[in-house]
Amino acid sequence: MKSFLIRPALALALAAGLAGCGGSDKAEFTVGGTVYTLLYPGLQLKTNGAVIDVAPPAKAGDTVTYAFPNKLEYGDEYNVQIERNPQHQSCQLTNPNYATNADTAGRLAEINVQYVCSINQFSIGGTITGLTADGLVLANGSTGGTVAPVKAAASYAFGLTVPYNQTYGVTVLTQPAGLNCSVSNPAGTMGDANVTNINVACVPNT
Amino acid sequence: MKSSYLRASAALACTLALSACGGSDGELLLGGAFTGVTKTGLVLTNGDQRFEVPASTAGNGTGTFYFNDLVGTDDDYEVKVAGIPDNVSGCEVVNGKGRAAFNITNVVVNCTFKTHALGGSVANLKGELVLVNGADRVAVAAGATSFAMAPVAEDAVYGIAILQQPANQTCTIASAGGTMGKNDIANVSVSCAP
Numbered sequence: 001m002k003s004f005l006i007r008p009a010l011a012l013a014l015a016a017g018l019a020g021c022g023g024s025d026k027a028e029f030t031v032g033g034t035v036y037t038l039l040y041p042g043l044q045l046k047t048n049g050a051v052i053d054v055a056p057p058a059k060a061g062d063t064v065t066y067a068f069p070n071k072l073e074y075g076d077e078y079n080v081q082i083e084r085n086p087q088h089q090s091c092q093l094t095n096p097n098y099a100t101n102a103d104t105a106g107r108l109a110e111i112n113v114q115y116v117c118s119i120n121q122f123s124i125g126g127t128i129t130g131l132t133a134d135g136l137v138l139a140n141g142s143t144g145g146t147v148a149p150v151k152a153a154a155s156y157a158f159g160l161t162v163p164y165n166q167t168y169g170v171t172v173l174t175q176p177a178g179l180n181c182s183v184s185n186p187a188g189t190m191g192d193a194n195v196t197n198i199n200v201a202c203v204p205n206t
Numbered sequence: 207m208k209s210s211y212l213r214a215s216a217a218l219a220c221t222l223a224l225s226a227c228g229g230s231d232g233e234l235l236l237g238g239a240f241t242g243v244t245k246t247g248l249v250l251t252n253g254d255q256r257f258e259v260p261a262s263t264a265g266n267g268t269g270t271f272y273f274n275d276l277v278g279t280d281d282d283y284e285v286k287v288a289g290i291p292d293n294v295s296g297c298e299v300v301n302g303k304g305r306a307a308f309n310i311t312n313v314v315v316n317c318t319f320k321t322h323a324l325g326g327s328v329a330n331l332k333g334e335l336v337l338v339n340g341a342d343r344v345a346v347a348a349g350a351t352s353f354a355m356a357p358v359a360e361d362a363v364y365g366i367a368i369l370q371q372p373a374n375q376t377c378t379i380a381s382a383g384g385t386m387g388k389n390d391i392a393n394v395s396v397s398c399a400p
Binding site for chain 1: 265324337338339340341342343358359362363364365366367368369382383384385386
């Protein structure tokens with residue numbers, strides 16, 4: 001209760017002090033920040049009723065700075081939110097445990113709300129038919145991991161996900177005992193959704 | 207008589223306890239993280255302390271390690287590599303040297319896998335064929351008689367699939383998948399028809 005009262009009182013005192021020495025001009029604050037690893041267009045940020053588009057950098061990997069056009073006065077509260085994520089990416093505050101996106105203008109010398117964007121990742125998998133024995137091991141290349149569906153499994157998905165625009169290719173690393181399994185739609189380039197049509201059909205060896 | 211017996215046995219117990227933990231009278235952890243360790247063989251030392259790092263249980267070769275012996279406040283430490291797994295070409299220690307002031311958890315040991323070539327033969331290819339080994343994508347031009355994917359880490363699996371068939375042809379792959387051993391793989395065989 002006490003601290004609740006002290007903080008506004010301090011702010012008021014400070015504001016009064018500033019006004020006293022600043023003359024007629026009111027201090028103005030720009031809400032801005034930095035976005036790291038933004039690769040695709042579409043990112044929109046909003047605060048205090050304004051929405052801005054944040055475009056990716058001309059050179060991939062460069063950081064992007066942004067600033068809202070509407071100036072805030074000392075003591076105005078701001079709360080920067082993601083209105084819309086960019087295509088194929090998801091952005092978040094660089095340090096969600098110490099959120100910098102919402103505060104009171106004037107508390108910091110410069111308002112710098114930092115976001116980092118990562119490429120969306122999706123799972124790959126499919127249906128399985130005829131798996132009457134254990135031992136099947138599927139691989140997604142050398143870095144995509146393996147998955148070992150057990151006997152009678154009707155579907156599978158790799159534990160490791162695949163980022164947007166990266167290729168995947170599922171092959172049979174180990175055939176189950178007495179069966180020959182083949183993979184349909186084994187390879188592709190990841191889009192914006194889980195891939196569920198990499199189907200595996202197993203038949204008895206002849 | 208009785209009390210001197212007790213004292214002697216207490217001293218003995220004390221000595222035993224100390225030697226059991228290596229004679230170390232430290233209180234601070236020494237360790238950190240490692241990468242590229244998929245099998246046993248990585249041996250780290252700090253002075254005369256030796257620690258065999260167990261293989262990663264995460265499946266991707268990464269994990270954390272701590273020396274069994276604690277180090278004392280103000281002790282100098284220097285983590286060195288005394289042995290490496292047989293599927294890596296070497297291991298480097300980052301932040302390995304210092305004077306202990308608090309638990310040391312920022313030592314990083316990065317091991318680099320040996321890699322080997324992955325490729326094979328192509329027969330009767332009349333258009334552009336695109337092959338993938340997971341995230342690795344290689345376009346093979348019409349008329350090619352061989353292809354090479356990106357090198358693959360020793361002991362890693364590989365599996366080559368067709369991302370894009372050539373126009374008006376269908377290609378199949380024999381010996382498409384396996385586990386990379388100690389030698390290059392050159393027996394992946396692509397044949398196209400008609």
